[in-house]
Amino acid sequence: MVITSRLALWHDKTSQFGYYLGCLTLGIIFGSYIVEVFGRYFFNSPQWWASEAVSYSLCIGTFMMMPYVTWKKGHVAVALIFEVIPRKAVRPAVWFTYLMGALACGFAAWITGEETLRQWTNDVHIMAVKPVPKYIISVFIPIGFASSTLYFLRFLDWRKIDPDTAGATGGFGEN
Numbered sequence: 001m002v003i004t005s006r007l008a009l010w011h012d013k014t015s016q017f018g019y020y021l022g023c024l025t026l027g028i029i030f031g032s033y034i035v036e037v038f039g040r041y042f043f044n045s046p047q048w049w050a051s052e053a054v055s056y057s058l059c060i061g062t063f064m065m066m067p068y069v070t071w072k073k074g075h076v077a078v079a080l081i082f083e084v085i086p087r088k089a090v091r092p093a094v095w096f097t098y099l100m101g102a103l104a105c106g107f108a109a110w111i112t113g114e115e116t117l118r119q120w121t122n123d124v125h126i127m128a129v130k131p132v133p134k135y136i137i138s139v140f141i142p143i144g145f146a147s148s149t150l151y152f153l154r155f156l157d158w159r160k161i162d163p164d165t166a167g168a169t170g171g172f173g174e175n
Helices: 002-042 048-071 080-084 087-121 134-138 140-154 163-169
Strands: none
Touching: 002 048, 002 140, 048 134, 048 140, 080 087, 087 134, 087 140, 087 163, 134 140
């Protein structure tokens, strides 16, 4: 039990780090656009790296932020289903939804992980002004999906699913 709680704590800390990394990438996106606009329109000197920095940061930020959003149950949920089904069916419905989330994210982690491995073994590069090995950017995709999968698996604890608040939050999110 101690080892699982330590692993869960480590998982939460890495997701929190991913959150901060996602925030940093937002700053990079904002700064890159500012530099590009000023460089292009005020100094007639567009920057070759700004567009690439934005697209790479968008990928990294999205998939590093995803586990944090899953952890905090901040994803979109349709709560109507939990309000119209009988109260005794709410907990199994929420549990089943978490299971489907785990399966979907796990499958996505597997597929994107295989593709990232293929990019690494075949030395695939992103076609850009300055070619970059594609796996350096795409490795964040399976990491994000795998971490979200772990959160969905952690949510499968039957005792922690509260049927009373499921209608208000869709079984997700915090009140």
